[in-house]
Amino acid sequence: NRYIWLSRHGESQYNLEGKIGGDAALSERGIKYSHKLVEIVDKYIPNHDRLEVWTSTLKRTQQTAKYLPFPKKQWKALDELDAGSCDGLTYDEIAEKFPEDFKARDDNKFEYRYPGGESYRDVITRLEPIIMALENQENVLVITHQAVLRCIYAYFMNVHQEESPWMSIPLHTLIRLEIKAYGTEVTRIKADI
């Protein structure tokens, strides 16, 4: 059987402030996770001597991968859903400054495209090369962002793509997908930090 390993970046400064988007650094707790991840990989990923680590081009995923002693690859296609004019705002600020957008997103989170940014559907489209590469590879740990992981997760779990925005992808948890002939089994390994 084949495994795919997924993790969100560690908690970032923006996560603490409730802001979306941006290119913030990790918080203290996020840095703890980046250290803990080394132990977790060592303990839970078999054949990790052949592991490859994929990140986005954003600081918080690279900082999370920092202490992992494996070959790394950065993909622009793994960057977080682009929130356009709402980048750097909290959800409260979005509701106040762009009330119509806030409502439109609530009505159809999958299709809603941020002004000058992306929708979940857009993210799925740009993830196609990543998903193709993951279909052909083993021993990959993908460290990326919540919205992106929701889409990758839904794909491998055979969940309808329209449901991607509601997949639960918690912080500080390594997700193991075991790809079997008749479906995917998921194991979540929570970091104790």
Ligand code: G3H
């Ligand atoms: O904007 C990026 C967030 O990680 C995704 O959260 O789609 O639930 O707002 P949301």
